Amino acid sequence: MAMNTQGRPSRPLHTHDAGAYTDTFSGSRGLDQAEPLIFERGRVDVTGVDLPEPTGAALRIGGLERTAEIGLPGLAEPETMRHYVRLSRKNYAIDLGLYPLGSCTMKHNPRLNEKMARLPGFGDIHPLQPQSTVQGALELIGELAHWLMVLTTTPWVAMSPKAGAHGELCGMMAIRAALDARGETGRRRVLVPESAHGTNPATAVQCGFFCDEIPADATGRVDMAAFKAKLGPDVAAIMLTNPNTCGLFERDIKEIADLIHEAGGYFYCDGANFNAIVGRVRPGDLGIDAMHINLHKTFSTPHGGGGPGSGPTVFSQALAPFVPVPYVVREGETWRLVEHEHEAEGQPFGRMVAFHGQMGMFTRALSYMMSHGSDGLRQAAEDAVLNANYVLARLRHVMTAAFDGTCMHEALFDDRFLKGTGVSTLDFAKAMIDEGYHPMTMYFPLVVHGAMLIEPTETESKASLDRFCDTLEGLALAAQAGEAERFTAAPRHAPAKRLDETRAARTPVLRWSPPEDQPQAAE
Amino acid sequence: MRYLPLTPEDRKDMLAVIGAASVDALFDDVPEAARLKGPVDLPRRATELEVERAFTAMAGRNLSASTAPFFVGAGAYKHHVPATVDHLIQRSEFLTSYTPYQPEISQGTLQTLFEFQTQVALLTGTDVANASMYDGSTACAEAVLMACRITKRQRAVLSGNLHPHYAEATRTLAKYMDIEIEAAAAVPGGLDAVSDAITDDVACVVVQNPDVFGQVHDLGPLAEAAHAKGALLIAVFTEVVSLGLVESPGAMGADIVVGEGQSLGVGLQFGGPYVGLFACRNDRNFIRNLPGRLAGETVDADGRRGYVLTLSTREQHIRRDKATSNICTNSGLMALAFTIHMTLLGAAGLRTMARLNHERACQMADRLAALPGVEVLNSAFFNEITVRLPKPAAGVVEALAAKGVLAGVPASRLYLGKGLDDLLILAATETNTDSDLDALEAGLKEVL
Numbered sequence: 021m022a023m024n025t026q027g028r029p030s031r032p033l034h035t036h037d038a039g040a041y042t043d044t045f046s047g048s049r050g051l052d053q054a055e056p057l058i059f060e061r062g063r064v065d066v067t068g069v070d071l072p073e074p075t076g077a078a079l080r081i082g083g084l085e086r087t088a089e090i091g092l093p094g095l096a097e098p099e100t101m102r103h104y105v106r107l108s109r110k111n112y113a114i115d116l117g118l119y120p121l122g123s124c125t126m127k128h129n130p131r132l133n134e135k136m137a138r139l140p141g142f143g144d145i146h147p148l149q150p151q152s153t154v155q156g157a158l159e160l161i162g163e164l165a166h167w168l169m170v171l172t173t174t175p176w177v178a179m180s181p182k183a184g185a186h187g188e189l190c191g192m193m194a195i196r197a198a199l200d201a202r203g204e205t206g207r208r209r210v211l212v213p214e215s216a217h218g219t220n221p222a223t224a225v226q227c228g229f230f231c232d233e234i235p236a237d238a239t240g241r242v243d244m245a246a247f248k249a250k251l252g253p254d255v256a257a258i259m260l261t262n263p264n265t266c267g268l269f270e271r272d273i274k275e276i277a278d279l280i281h282e283a284g285g286y287f288y289c290d291g292a293n294f295n296a297i298v299g300r301v302r303p304g305d306l307g308i309d310a311m312h313i314n315l316h317k318t319f320s321t322p323h324g325g326g327g328p329g330s331g332p333t334v335f336s337q338a339l340a341p342f343v344p345v346p347y348v349v350r351e352g353e354t355w356r357l358v359e360h361e362h363e364a365e366g367q368p369f370g371r372m373v374a375f376h377g378q379m380g381m382f383t384r385a386l387s388y389m390m391s392h393g394s395d396g397l398r399q400a401a402e403d404a405v406l407n408a409n410y411v412l413a414r415l416r417h418v419m420t421a422a423f424d425g426t427c428m429h430e431a432l433f434d435d436r437f438l439k440g441t442g443v444s445t446l447d448f449a450k451a452m453i454d455e456g457y458h459p460m461t462m463y464f465p466l467v468v469h470g471a472m473l474i475e476p477t478e479t480e481s482k483a484s485l486d487r488f489c490d491t492l493e494g495l496a497l498a499a500q501a502g503e504a505e506r507f508t509a510a511p512r513h514a515p516a517k518r519l520d521e522t523r524a525a526r527t528p529v530l531r532w533s534p535p536e537d538q539p540q541a542a543e
Numbered sequence: 544m545r546y547l548p549l550t551p552e553d554r555k556d557m558l559a560v561i562g563a564a565s566v567d568a569l570f571d572d573v574p575e576a577a578r579l580k581g582p583v584d585l586p587r588r589a590t591e592l593e594v595e596r597a598f599t600a601m602a603g604r605n606l607s608a609s610t611a612p613f614f615v616g617a618g619a620y621k622h623h624v625p626a627t628v629d630h631l632i633q634r635s636e637f638l639t640s641y642t643p644y645q646p647e648i649s650q651g652t653l654q655t656l657f658e659f660q661t662q663v664a665l666l667t668g669t670d671v672a673n674a675s676m677y678d679g680s681t682a683c684a685e686a687v688l689m690a691c692r693i694t695k696r697q698r699a700v701l702s703g704n705l706h707p708h709y710a711e712a713t714r715t716l717a718k719y720m721d722i723e724i725e726a727a728a729a730v731p732g733g734l735d736a737v738s739d740a741i742t743d744d745v746a747c748v749v750v751q752n753p754d755v756f757g758q759v760h761d762l763g764p765l766a767e768a769a770h771a772k773g774a775l776l777i778a779v780f781t782e783v784v785s786l787g788l789v790e791s792p793g794a795m796g797a798d799i800v801v802g803e804g805q806s807l808g809v810g811l812q813f814g815g816p817y818v819g820l821f822a823c824r825n826d827r828n829f830i831r832n833l834p835g836r837l838a839g840e841t842v843d844a845d846g847r848r849g850y851v852l853t854l855s856t857r858e859q860h861i862r863r864d865k866a867t868s869n870i871c872t873n874s875g876l877m878a879l880a881f882t883i884h885m886t887l888l889g890a891a892g893l894r895t896m897a898r899l900n901h902e903r904a905c906q907m908a909d910r911l912a913a914l915p916g917v918e919v920l921n922s923a924f925f926n927e928i929t930v931r932l933p934k935p936a937a938g939v940v941e942a943l944a945a946k947g948v949l950a951g952v953p954a955s956r957l958y959l960g961k962g963l964d965d966l967l968i969l970a971a972t973e974t975n976t977d978s979d980l981d982a983l984e985a986g987l988k989e990v991l
Contacts, residue, residue: 058658058886067892069625071973074898080905081759082923084790091665094889097627104655104883108636111643111651115635121644128546129639132591137812138629141602146615147814148952149606150944156604157813163601170585182677182815183872185859189716196719219871221864228719231864269572300570305577316872324632324876325652326642326836328677328816344715360959370715374618374680374708374803375814387598393588396544398579402566403549406557409569413561426561426569453648458641464860481548482557514647517844521646524841524853528830530671531661 052515055106059532062093068100110515111325112458118480118488122430122461122473123217123265125295125317132391133321133384142383147375151357157379158348158355164386165348168313168332171397173304176340178333179347180377184292185219187312187331188259190344190372192227194310194335195257195286197342197369207256207285213242215266215465220259220290229256236467240266240423240432242276251283261290262306263297265465266423267408267430267473277307286310286339294318295477296405296429299398309336315378319385330381341366346376403478404429407485411476414489418496422468429477435470443499445470447507454513455491544588608811608949612979614907616927616970617755617952618679618706618781619814620806622896623974628808628883632876642836642872646851647843652875653850656838659882666783666885667800668791669822671829674836674852675878676819676870679803680709683749683779684716685834685868686801686821687724690747690775692832692867697722699747700740703729704754706781707957713749722746729958731756731929731966732920738765741772747799751779752792755957756920756968757904757927759789766796775799783807783820784972785925787890787897799823807888808880818877833857834868896973900926903971910984911969916991920966927970929954933991936967942990948982 047054079085095103112119119126137143145154165177178194181187192210199207210224214233221231232250237243241264258280262270270276277287289303289311295318297303303311315321315330323329335343345368346359357376361368392400405428412421412431420436435445449459449472461473476485498506511517549557554566563569570578589597608621615621632638636651643649643656656674663672676682687699699717701710703726714724727735741748748769753759766776778792780802792800804818805811823829831854839853859866888896904926912919916933932939936953943950951969955961971980 055654057654057661059661062886062889064890067889067895068627068887069892069896071892071895071899074895074902077902077905079788079901080908080923081789081901081925082761084759084761084923086786086788086790086794088794090787090890090893092662092885092888092890092893094892095886097625097887100883100887101627101631103886104631104637105634107651107654108631108634109651110648110654111636111640112645112648113636114639119641121641124641126639126641130546132594134633134638136594136598139598139602140607140609141605142598143810143812144607144609144621145605145813146608146613146619146621146811146949148615148617148619148956149608149949150941152941153606153944153949154813156601159604160601167585170583182681183870185869185871186677186681189869193715193719217871218859218861218863218866219869222859222862222866222869225864225866226716226720226869228721269570271572271574274574274577297570297573299583300579301573301577302579302583306574322638322876323641323872325637325640325649325879326875327675327872328874328877329872330816359956363959370718371708371711372681372715373712373815374678374706378815379813380816383598387594390586390589390594390597391546391591392544394582394585396547396588398582399544399547402569403547403554405569406549406554406561406566409561409563410557426563426571428569428572449645450647453645458648459645478547478549482550482553484548511647515650516647516847516849519646519843519849519851520841521851521853524839524851525856528837528854529840530657530830530837530853531664532657 053106055103057532058093058095058103061103062095064091064093066094066096068095068097117456118476118484119458120460120474120476121458122475123292124461125475125477127320127477128479129320129322130388133387136387137380137383142379155355158357160386161382162348162350162355164382167389168334171298171302172311172334173302174334175337176335176343178343180344180373181312181331181333182373182378183327183329184312184314184331185223186372187333188219188223188290189226190333191288191310191312192223193369194339194342195288196227198339199256201367206254209254210256211250211258213260215264215467216259216261217265217290217292224259240268241270242272244272247276248279251279253284255283255285257286257288259288259290261292263293263428266432267427269428273306292317293429296401298401299394300401309339315381315385320388321381321384328378328381330378342369344368345371400478407476407478407480410485411474411489415492418493430473430475432468433472434468437496438499441499442504443507445472447510448495448499450510450518451495451507453511457488457491611947611949612982613949614951614969614971614983615949617957617968618708618803619811620782620970620972621811621974622806622972624808624810624884625887627887628880631883632880637876637879643852646849650849653838655879655882657840657850659878660838662882662885663820663822666786667822668793669800670825672820672822673833674838675873676821676835677874678815678817678819679781679801680712682801682819682821683709684713686777686799687713687717687747687749689832689834690777690799691722693828694746694773694775696744696746698745699724699749700737700745701726702737702750703727703735704756705749705751705779706755709779731963732758734760738768741768741774743772745772745774747775747777749777749779753782753785753925753927756929757924758921759923759925762792762795762797777801782926784897784900787893788901789925804881808884809877816874816877818874818881831857832867835870835873899973903973903975904928907969907971907980910980914987926972927968929966929968932965932967935964939967939990943986946986948986950983
């Protein structure tokens with residue numbers, strides 16, 4: 021028997037069935053600690069913050085004091101720390117491993133950027149301080165705007181949109197304003213490829229447009245014949261993602277731009293996949309009129325479990341007069357914020373948000389961009405494309421690639437390789453969890469059956485990609501060898517087994533309630 | 544480049560596996576004329592040290608809130624955030640994860656969102672809340688759209704004392720959706736005439752409390768007036784700490800409550816990212832019309848409690864052009880910061896913090912009222928007041944800033960050309976000291 025130097029056994033003494041004791045008395049499973057809600061742990065009379073004692077002076081709130089119990093529990097600081105650290109360990113993260121969510125661009129988040137955003141001169145300034153006291157902040161916004169305009173070769177950028185979808189709204193509202201300024205009340209049809217992100221049609225509708233879907237051709241790109249047939253005097257714009265959500269560059273993009281312009285419409289480009297071409301292709305050269313840039317994708321500001329994002333939107337000369345307030349302008353050595361519509365030179369369509377945009381994301385993105393420089397950004401795009409193509413090349417003999425040829429920054433597979441195995445795309449994805457990977461994007465884009473969209477990003481090493489490809493190869497062969505249960509029972513090694521989403525939607529429980537009040541929530 | 548792990552040999556080997564002659568070949572689909580031959584005209588890569596130097600220089604040209612007597616509010620407030628909050632939100636598992644689409648490996652994010660939703664509902668005195676919006680102003684705009692969907696009416700009236708940025712964001716979002724927006728004129732320190740504008744075709748009334756001038760109102764009568772016409776009351780707040788002292792909007796009859804959560808956990812950050820709070824009453828039709836993400840409770844295959852994103856048939860990724868909103872990314876990490884700060888405080892800590900804010904503001908109001916030519920306009924307030932000065936406030940604020948005192952927001956910065964030039968909006972919080980008030984008072988005496 022193997023023994024260590026203290027005479028303690030260094031390997032298990034018995035090899036009996038481990039399944040006999042899967043339940044624990046504590047509910048925890050080793051490092052996976054069971055953790056109740058704060059409402060079950062905390063007490064409403066406990067606080068984890070030391071504050072001075074109020075004087076108890078008379079209130080001057082018009083007799084509107086909140087006297088009823090608020091019911092919010094507090095926890096002492098060590099308890100708070102432990103609660104959230106325990107919860108954090110139930111999450112997958114890019115810092116833990118490859119996170120191949122296609123179209124989401126989960127790449128390394130440099131901590132230098134976090135440090136820069138927290139400099140008191142950026143993190144601890146108020147948006148309505150006198151402009152003379154925030155010249156450095158306005159300069160940073162102006163500098164980031166400059167980088168974005170050069171990288172896209174466009175003459176203007178609106179910095180205030182709060183996320184990608186908000187940037188789409190910014191772009192489409194500018195298009196609507198431009199049409200209104202032309203007196204074009206009949207142009208309300210927006211052409212959207214069926215492979216588009218759901219935000220595209222949702223955005224178009226919020227601008228008073230309606231959507232008309234363009235089918236994809238056999239190569240996964242816009243069907244040009246169908247596109248041409250849809251052009252007419254009622255077309256306001258096309259919303260096109262490029263590279264598209266199949267991970268493919270739209271070869272006919274210049275012709276698309278020319279045709280939509282000839283037809284009197286505008287070209288909105290969804291810039292969610294700009295990371296594939298940054299530094300190598302400038303969208304302005306392709307004829308776009310507006311494009312949002314997800315700073316949290318291309319320029320690596322952290323996704324934070326679902327935000328915050330940031331969606332600066334670049335514009336062509338045709339749309340520049342309609343961009344919203346606020347924006348910064350440089351006057352000699354001084355930076356100035358234009359905050360009101362009637363101070364603006366053009367005809368802004370309005371204001372999208374309070375204050376000036378996601379400053380905390382601007383600092384992080386500019387730090388990332390300066391670190392890379394023009395040469396590093398170009399290299400990042402190349403490595404992103406190289407990594408995706410490597411995954412595609414290594415896996416296409418066991419998984420079925422959706423389209424022939426190479427791809428851009430993401431590799432798209434369909435579920436033909438699972439046909440007859442009893443394993444679905446969902447099952448396959450859940451088995452990846454057991455292997456220590458976050459699943460790829462599933463069932464999107466909609467143009468491919470059982471889609472699996474893999475975006476490795478440029479921050480993966482070759483060794484990391486090889487381990488990942490070996491794993492997926494193993495899974496694909498296992499599925500084809502009839503090991504369906506490996507997949508349908510997955511995940512087995514995650515903090516939670518498969519969750520009942522139907523139950524969650526049928527009987528929604530959207531908040532905690534005291535035990536005596538349950539069940540609650542509508543329906 | 545320090546963030547790129549591939550070596551030149553790796554790239555060569557990988558191209559061989561792919562069967563491509565060069566990386567350029569992978570960009571063959573790009574039209575020839577659009578292929579850049581070399582780097583764009585921007586600086587080349589920089590070391591960490593070089594980036595730090597450049598950023599430190601830019602940051603040094605800003606006057607940070609903690610280095611000055613600071614009274615700026617009007618939608619964003621300076622509060623002390625416990626160090627625990629910033630540590631926890633930088634945990635890799637929170638900071639570098641995506642939207643929790645895979646619940647089995649996202650329970651950390653999902654459970655904190657469920658806690659967040661519950662805290663927001665309790666704070667606002669409502670029943671349910673979503674998993675956050677971008678910020679208070681976009682939450683306000685989305686609330687108006689939601690009210691129009693629920694009531695099937697296309698007209699909204701806004702209080703004139705609603706933060707002008709919120710009013711503008713709402714107008715902008717409604718602009719192309721055939722929704723008519725009407726706004727009453729501002730009445731600093733008083734109650735505006737929004738109540739008179741409620742007719743049978745109004746979907747909702749939007750009112751801020753405390754309002755942008757700091758005045759605290761009883762929303763009860765307005766709720767009654769709105770409900771009598773079949774309209775909804777949307778209550779807005781920009782200072783969430785006020786909910787620790789002032790009666791909750793839900794208890795005063797609001798149907799939808801939206802606001803800015805920045806005061807708890809988030810920090811000033813020059814205006815963003817912040818966190819929009821969005822809550823409403825427990826009504827099936829309301830919940831079906833909510834914008835944004837919702838976390839809900841369920842069980843896993845072992846019967847253990849767990850959480851998932853739910854009711855997603857409202858959302859763009861499922862419903863596309865029929866979605867309740869186009870929102871996708873929300874403000875997850877800021878919601879987490881809010882929740883951690885709220886958990887540290889608890890109701891007891893929040894009430895104390897709110898009291899401290901109010902007491903500082905009372906002291907500030909008394910000291911300003913004693914200055915010759917200065918009039919405090921508020922009869923009831925929380926931590927923010929509006930004063931009338933004997934000269935334009937913008938110049939006064941600039942002059943005080945030159946002395947290193949950040950004295951507040953001139954009303955004219957928000958209401959340009961509306962005749963409010965002599966008004967100054969000032970906030971006081973638990974971070975202000977006696978010497979801050981001394982500096983404000985001394986500065987104003989010199990400048991006025």
